[in-house]
Amino acid sequence: MPRLVLIDGSSYLYRAFHALPPLTNAAGEPTGALFGVVNMLRTILKQRPDYVAFVADAPGRTFRDDLYAEYKANRQAMPDDLLAQVEPMHAIVGALGFPILRVDGVEADDVIGTLARRAVAEGIDVTISTGDKDFAQLVMPGIELVNTMTNTTLDAAAVFDKFGVRPDQIVDYLALMGDSIDNIPGVEKCGPKTAAKWLAQYGSLDEVIAHAHEVGGKIGENLRKALPQLPLSRQLATIRTDVPLAQGPRDLHLRERDTDALRELYRRYEFNAALKELDAGTEPAARAAPDLPAAELPQRREFGVRGISPPPVPSTDPELIGPGRYELVTTEAQLDGWLAKLATAGLVAFDSETDSLDPLQARIVGVSIAAAPREGAYIPLAHDYPGAPAQLDAAHVLARLKPLLEDATQPKVGQHAKYDINVLSTHGIALRGVAHDTMLESYVLNSTASRHDMDTLAKRHLGYETVPYEQVAGRGAKQIPFSQVDLDTACRYAAEDADVTLRLHRALWAKLEAEPRLRHVYETIEMPLVPVLARMEQRGVLVDTVALKQQSHELARRMHEINERAHAIAGRSFSLDSPKQLQAILFDELKLPALMKTPSGQPSTNEEALEAIADQHELPRLILDYRGLAKLRSTYTEKLADNVNPRTGRVHTSYNQATAATGRLSSVEPNLQNIPIRTEEGRRIRQAFVAPPGWKVVAADYSQIELRIMAHLSGDPGLLAAFHGNQDVHRATAAEVFGLPLEQVDANQRRAAKAINFGLMYGMSAFGLARQLGVGRGEAQDYMARYFSRYPGVRDFMERVREQAHRDGWVETVFGRRLHLDYIHSRNAAQRAGAERAAINAPMQGTAADIIKRAMISVDAWLLEHQDAAHMLMQVHDELVFEVRAEAVDAIVAGVRERMAGAAELAVPLVVDVGVGANWDEAH
Incomplete structure (x- = not known):
């Protein structure tokens, strides 16, 4: 059947305005909402509808204003930035060829409703493109809703799944709830669930009114109080389907677009992707605005929104752009020539090609080198496919490269150079003189960028498309080794x-030189840390695989016991690993409340959803316990033994230096940073991390480092005094908040104060604090008010940080690391609030990350003088773990504590707790 697409222009203009950041063109004209609408229209054009119309509200009064003088009385005037985009929106819509409908005296909703019903009567299917829930009342066979911003469609079944009522009940549903935006009166405190429940019970608004006397409680009183106005509310919420229109559905053909007008408009508002497609004569790309790649966005007014901020302008330096000239080195004479070039080069780029992602087990297949931009060479060493040409001997080439690679005075640059350091270490070469790492240059410039791999950086900073690995080696099961x-x-x-x-370094280094504080972070923290992490990874940590195997058996036994207990409670067998079976047991059979839903609308059984109902029945807690044990078993007790390197007999994790936005390190293969410490099972896994005979494990941990950083940054006299007096800061906070002497603070009050201290540091709201403490929101709000009255410096610091975040789009650590903030300028209140919370926490967490990195650099340099006595093995959050000869423990502990405490000069002392034991758990 033919299809009519009716576009709710007003809805999309407002939604695009609030969904996208405040974009502008070079002239400073706002373009965000316009950009969103235009790309939605380009999506619709791709679908080639038979009939289409863009429907907008006409200026002036409508019949609803005559029905109710207060209709939309509370609605604020359209923001100036949005108002400025209405006229150009209509200009682009018209130039694209869309019929534009605006009818005096009625709203766009009524025009859409009338056309939709007429179209169905004429045998035309209808798609209403909108994000407005009111249109759900029009859904019927032949009419569906589509939200192109979320790519979701609503038919009758989906309407019921989403709202809990049928499409023919939507008007009554809306009347009962009312609408604060349109100022439609409803029943006070009647939300979606109550409205749906009443309509499920009574069938219609008329029947709800007839049975109002049966509804008890305060909500029943509210219903009876609202009875006189409910018929009016229903009338205001009803979309008319009988508006006299000059055009019918079959008159709404897409006209030929005005390419000259479009070209001028696209250029003015800098819609580059649309302009490119227009000039190429191709159809518009079928993409929703929020998912467009950054390259297609116009200039932003503010910076800091991940995924939609414009990329840096690619370099225009002719040395850095365009294809390179590459030489395949297979003869001794060629090798001589390149070694001579490298010897006189100011900076050498080096990269290894291997047969494994594990650097400590990888075999070098070839090496690549570059001494000047757009010139490079590849020296193959171990290509072994049938008919492969002769190659230089690998040992010979590496021996000739070794003096250069080990020369600390010869500067080198790499992309993720730590990998190459580790690879070469297993081939007898200690790579020195790594002066730069392009991955880390990018990371320091903007740690919130989602990727720092070479392919992404080349496109972002050079405008250069590299050859992807899959293009040369294939992908998936068909991928061949290099x-x-x-x-x-x-x-x-x-x-x-x-x-x-080499090219990337030239482009990125220029940016770092323009930002002295960022350059300082790069030169004094990130680059010196590279060889430190490499040494830790090469050393690895000894694990007791026999103990792990025993723990795995015990975890399996406990999981079986939980499984049996769960079956007994449920009265039948089911799989604790099946979300579908859990949904049936928990929500269908046990009738527990489904407080959270999956994206598809099903009751959620994730950890947060189960925690929310764990106090209502024993089974959710059992499921959580089962999952916790299963995760420990699969991630650690079963897998750690598989991670043991057969050559060293140790586990060698890999530290990610350019992942966390705050500067924190993470580890993979295996992840050693998420082993629980507060549970018996987690501590038992730590017991398997052991010292060899004659050695001890030493663990050194910063005490309350982020709170100490808060005291330093805020300068609050109360917090400073607590730390200088070596007080229990949580007990001191409890004494301040509850107005008690220190000695009278009980355990519950200290626990509440601890939650406040850490909660505020993470930007927690009164609601979040109330949930964590298990108290009312009012009581939590009172705690926070008393806290800020006692520690006004903390409140002032938080306000300063918020102001800076909104002004600059980023905040800084004590040492100058810059942390860009996602959505700090978003018009979405939840996104903006989240960015403000991150702004408060980021300087503390980022400074803590900087401090432990500085400590690692200092301790490592000292340990190089005591190589036979101790080795740094692991970094876990605020903790460093060492392997120390038993006879050297006292000296090493003193030296480590001194250097960790001296890693930063704060307004309060840094305190380091140190433990010693035969294993990691004993030492903690």
Whole structure:
């Protein structure tokens, strides 16, 4: 059947305005809402509807204003930035060829309703493109709603799933709830669940009114109080379907677009992707505005929104752009020539190609080098496919490269150079002189950028498309090892790596030089940390695989016991690993409340959902306990043994230095930073991390470091005094908040104060604090008010940080690390509030990350003088773990404590707790 698409223009204009950041063109004209609407329209054009119309509200009064003088009385005037985009929106809509309908005296909703019903009567299917729930009342066979911003469709079944009522009940549903935006009166305190419940019970608004006397409680009183106005509310909420219109559905053909007008408008508002497609004569891309890649966005007014901020302007330096010239080195004479070039180069780019992602088990297949931009070479060493040409001997080439690679006075640049340091370490080469790492340059410049890999950086900063690995080696099950790639293809790919790395450094270094504080972070923290992490990864940590195996058996036994107990409670067998079966047991059979839903609308059984109902029945807690044990077993007790390197007999984690926005390190393969410490099972896993005979495990942990940083940053006299007096800061806070002497503070009051201290540091709201403490919101709000009255410096600091975040789009650590904030300028209140919470926490968490990194650099340099006595093995949050000879423990503990405490000069002392034991748990 033919299809009519009716576009709710007003809805999309407002939604785009609030969903997208405040964008502008170069002239400073606002473009965010316009950009969103235009891309929605381009999506619809791709679908080639038979009939289409863009429906907008006409200015002036409507019949609803005559029905109710207070209709929309509370609605604020359209923001100036949005008002400025209405006229250009209509200009672009018209130039695209869309019929624009605005009818005096009625709203766009009524025009859409009338056209939709007429179209169905004429045998035309209808899609209403909107995000407005009011249109659900029009849904019927032949009419569906589609939200192109979320790519969701509502038919009759979906309406019921979403609202709990049928489409023919939507008007009554809306009348009962009322609408604060349109100022439609409803029943006070009647929300969606109550309205749906009443309509499920009584069937219609008329029947709800007839049975109002049966409804008890305060809500029943509210219903009876609202009875006189409910018929009016229903009338105001009803979309008319009988508006006299000059055009019918079959008159709404898409006209030929005005390409000259579109070109001028696209250029003015800098819609570059649309302009490019227009000039190419291609159809518009079918994309929703929020999902468009950053390159398609116009200039932003503010910075800091991940995923939609414009990329840096690619370099225009002719040395850095365009294809490179690459040489395949297979003869001694070629190798001589390149070694001579490298010897006189100011900076050398080096990269290794291997047969494994595990650097400590990888075999070098070839190496690539570059001494100048757009020039590079690849030296194949171990390509072994049938018919592969002769290559230089690997041992010989590495021996000739070794003096250069180990020369600390010869500066080198890499992309994720730590990997190459570790690879070369297993081939007898200690890579020194790594002066720069392009991954870390990018990370320091903007740690909130989602990726710092070479392919992404090349496109972002050079406008250069690199050869992807999958193009040379295939993907998935058909991917071949690099040693099987033919030499010419391998040369083009690998030499490009070294060349582009050198080019990227030129582009990124210029940006860092323009930001002295960021350059300081890069030069004094991130780059010196690279060899430190490499040494830790190479050393690895000894684990007792026999103990792990025993723990795994015990965890399996406990999981079985929980499984049996759960079956007994439920009265039948079911799988604790099946969300579908859990939904049936918890919500259908036990009738527990489904407080959270999955994206598809099903009751959620995730951890948060189960925690929310764990106090109402024993089964949710059992499921949570089962999952916790299963995770420990699969992640650690079963897998850690598989991670043991057969050559060293140790586990070698890999530290990610460019992942967390705050500067924190993370670890993978295995992840050693998420082993629980507060549970018996987690502590038992730590017991398997052992020292070899004659050695001890030493764990050094910063005490309350983020609270100490808060005291430093806020300068609050109360907090400073507590730390200088070596008081229990949580007890001191409890004494201040509850107005008690220190000695009278009980355990519950200290617990509440601890929650306040850490909660406020993470920007927690009164609601969040109330939930954590299990008290009323009013009581939590009172705690927070008393806290801020006792620690006014903290309140003032938080306000300063919020102001800076909104002004600059970022905040800083004590050492100058910059943390860009997602959505700090978003018009979405929840997103903005989240960014403000992050702004408060980021300087503390980021400074803590900087401090422990500085400590690692200092301790590592000292330990190099005591190589036979101690090794740094692990970094876990605010803790460093060492392996120390038993006879050297006292000296090493004193040296580590001194250097960790001296890693920063704060207004309060840094305190380091140190423990010693035969295993990690004993030492903690």
